Each structure stands twice: as C-alpha cells, then as structure tokens.
Amino acid sequence: MNANSTLFDTYQLGNIQLSNKTVMAPMTRSRSTQTHIPTPIMTDYYAQRAGAGLIVTEGVAPSPNGVGYPRIPGLYNQKQIEAWRPITKAVHDKGGKIFAQLMHTGRISHPLNMPEGSIVMAPSAIAASTTKMYTDQEGPQDLPTPKEMTKSDIKKTIEEFAHAAKNAIEAGFDGVELHAANGYLIEQFISPDSNQRTDEYGGSIEGRVKFALEVAEQTIAVIGAEKVGIRLSPYGAFNDINPFSGQEETFTYLAKKLGELNLVYLHLVDHSDMGAPEVPRTLKEEMRDAFGNTVIISGGYDRDRAENHLKDGLGHLVAFGKPFLANPDLVERMKQNAPLNQPDFDTLYTPGEKGYTDYPVLEMSEV
Numbered sequence: 384m385n386a387n388s389t390l391f392d393t394y395q396l397g398n399i400q401l402s403n404k405t406v407m408a409p410m411t412r413s414r415s416t417q418t419h420i421p422t423p424i425m426t427d428y429y430a431q432r433a434g435a436g437l438i439v440t441e442g443v444a445p446s447p448n449g450v451g452y453p454r455i456p457g458l459y460n461q462k463q464i465e466a467w468r469p470i471t472k473a474v475h476d477k478g479g480k481i482f483a484q485l486m487h488t489g490r491i492s493h494p495l496n497m498p499e500g501s502i503v504m505a506p507s508a509i510a511a512s513t514t515k516m517y518t519d520q521e522g523p524q525d526l527p528t529p530k531e532m533t534k535s536d537i538k539k540t541i542e543e544f545a546h547a548a549k550n551a552i553e554a555g556f557d558g559v560e561l562h563a564a565n566g567y568l569i570e571q572f573i574s575p576d577s578n579q580r581t582d583e584y585g586g587s588i589e590g591r592v593k594f595a596l597e598v599a600e601q602t603i604a605v606i607g608a609e610k611v612g613i614r615l616s617p618y619g620a621f622n623d624i625n626p627f628s629g630q631e632e633t634f635t636y637l638a639k640k641l642g643e644l645n646l647v648y649l650h651l652v653d654h655s656d657m658g659a660p661e662v663p664r665t666l667k668e669e670m671r672d673a674f675g676n677t678v679i680i681s682g683g684y685d686r687d688r689a690e691n692h693l694k695d696g697l698g699h700l701v702a703f704g705k706p707f708l709a710n711p712d713l714v715e716r717m718k719q720n721a722p723l724n725q726p727d728f729d730t731l732y733t734p735g736e737k738g739y740t741d742y743p744v745l746e747m748s749e750v
C-alpha cells in the first residue's frame with residue numbers, strides 16, 4: 384500500500400473515483416415514511432455530506448420481511464426507487480458517490496414495524512433475547528421468535544437481495560453494500576448462536592457462510608462485482624450475537640471467498656469503543672490479506688488515527704460514523720483541523736429535521 388497515502392487523496396474504487404479516502408459509515412436515521420419510502424429531508428441530509436469520498440447509506444430493507452425498524456427506507460418497490468432518485472442525484476451533483484446498504488434485519492424485528500403480510504424469519508427459530516425493539520405504537524418490545532427459514536425462503540431472500548441491488552442501480556446508486564454485520568440476517572447465518580441448522584446452510588464454517596456467499600454471488604451476477612461491497616463485524620456483540628469459538632477462522636475464510644468473488648470492498652467493523660470486544664489487529668490484517676481488494680476500516684476514528692492506519696496499511700479507506708452525522712462538512716473540518724460538533728443522541732432516530740439536517744457547517748459555527 385502507498386506509504387504516502389493520505390486521507391485527502393483521491394482513490395479509485397472499482398470503476399469510480401472517490402474524491403478522498405473518507406467514507407460516511409452507514410447510519411440508520413429513521414427519517415423515511417411509515418411505509419418505508421425515503422423523504423425529501425433525506426435528500427438534504429445526504430447532499431450536505433457529499434464531501435465524503437463515499438457515502439454508504441443507512442440500512443435499507445431489500446424485502447418487506449427485512450424491515451425490522453420503524454421508518455427505515457426500503458428498495459423493494461417502485462415508489463422507493465423513485466424516492467431515492469433525487470437523493471442519489473443530489474449527491475452526484477455535488478461530486479459525491481453513494482452506495483446503498485442492503486440490510487435485512489431477519490430476527491431483529493417486530494411485526495408492528497413491518498408491512499402487512501411480512502414475516503419475521505431467521506436461520507433458526509431462536510429469538511434474540513437480550514435485545515428490545517422500539518416500535519412507534521407501543522415503545523420497546525421483546526423480539527418475537529422468528530420463523531425458521533425453509534430452503535425456499537432462503538432462495539427467495541437471496542433473490543430479494545439481488546433484486547434490491549438492481550433497484551438500487553435503477554435509483555442512481557453507484558453500488559450496494561451488503562450488511563453482513565451487527566447481528567442482522569446475514570450475520571445470523573454466520574454465527575452458531577443464531578444458526579443451528581442441520582442442513583447445508585448451517586454447522587460447519589462452509590455451511591454458515593454459504594448464505595453470505597450466495598447473496599454476494601447473485602447480487603454480483605445482477606449488477607457486477609465492481610458495484611458490490613460487504614460489511615462484516617468479527618467479534619460482534621450487537622443484537623444478541625456473541626464472539627464464538629472458531630470465529631477468526633470463519634471470518635478469514637469468508638474474506639478469502641469474498642475476495643475470490645472479486646467484491647469491490649470489504650468494510651470491517653470494530654465497535655470496541657461502543658462496548659464490543661476489540662477486534663485483534665492480527666485478524667484485521669489476516670482478513671485484509673485474505674480478501675485482497677479494497678478494505679474500509681471503521682470504528683472510533685478521528686483524523687490522526689485514520690492517517691496512521693492508512694499509512695501503516697491497515698486499510699485503504701476509513702469510515703466515520705458519528706463524526707459525519709454531526710458534521711456535514713467533516714472533510715473540510717478535518718483538513719483545517721477545526722473543532723467538531725458533537726452528535727445529539729436524543730434525535731438519532733426521531734422524525735423530522737431536528738438533529739438531522741440542522742448541524743452547522745464551519746462558516747456558520749464561526750459566526
């Protein structure tokens with residue numbers, strides 16, 4: 384890796400050129416309609432942050448069955464495609480690039496949050512018992528026991544991911560990120576806690592990663608490998624997923640197989656500063672080397688740590704979550720070493736513009 388690389392250099396990601404090496408990390412903000420259609424304030428929010436080299440959107444449901452949370456957007460119907468178009472256009476008009484994060488929530492869901500007729504399903508009929516799900520109607524609720532997916536459910540769900548990816552391209556996105564982290568459906572297959580299947584989608588490492596690889600393969604078949612990235616969270620501790628024995632082998636094997644499919648990037652999550660166990664640096668390096676293409680590193684970065692990790696070769700791009708949430712002009716601020724706004728945690732998931740599109744940019748905060 385280029386020893387002189389810096390955060391503010393351009394970067395060639397597959398067929399697109401990024402204006403710098405910062406990535407806006409995917410962040411659910413729950414500003415869509417009750418029927419999961421993106422809203423005009425989302426255009427402002429993403430356009431304000433188009434200075435990122437690459438924006439990865441909030442988690443977007445690829446299927447009505449994957450809508451676990453209230454007011455998250457989807458990409459499974461025509462209305463949603465139409466509503467995303469002004470968002471991707473606004474980002475492109477400002478010179479930015481944008482991938483949609485496809486997030487199927489699997490068992491991390493509640494029927495009150497889901498469209499009528501949809502089903503909470505997962506690899507095994509095991510509820511996430513340590514987590515609650517917020518609902519607009521009745522506040523926090525226990526999570527239901529999911530339906531164990533049949534082979535035909537699995538096939539259909541993989542097709543839904545591929546179809547949503549096609550929709551994403553139709554809506555103007557530069558690509559998609561498969562959300563295989565943080566305890567959602569794809570990781571529910573990877574982890575033996577949530578996957579106790581005895582068929583070819585469970586058991587061995589090869590079995591537990593089969594769903595992830597098939598989703599990747601079929602998505603690539605529809606939109607091309609240069610438009611498909613994936614997010615993984617080894618040592619994940621969110622949504623009732625725990626570190627498991629053999630996980631280093633599992634994630635290194637998966638990274639190698641994803642590299643063979645030639646995915647455009649691997650986005651590595653390390654949530655140790657949010658309470659998860661730290662991902663050992665050796666595992667990050669092993670996954671990077673096994674994968675072979677672009678690696679995005681994320682979790683608790685500021686400018687200096689990002690520069691250091693780019694220079695020492697841990698990753699090629701660095702994602703910033705909360706810093707982008709609270710600083711639409713994060714790149715400019717980091718360039719100038721200017722102070723950062725802090726996020727307002729009370730408005731992370733509330734409807735409306737407050738705490739969403741009203742964070743000040745540099746000139747405004749200086750007056």
Ligand SMILES: Cc1cc2nc3c(=O)[nH]c(=O)nc-3n(C[C@H](O)[C@H](O)[C@H](O)COP(=O)(O)O)c2cc1C
Nearest residue numbers: 408409410411441442681682683684703704705731
């Ligand atoms: C409000 C909020 C919502 C998030 N939603 C998502 C999400 O939809 N998908 C995802 O992969 N990660 C999600 N994350 C995790 C972030 O992408 C990121 O990994 C995390 O904030 C750590 O990075 P940071 O220290 O730069 O904030 C979310 C984080 C926050 C703060």
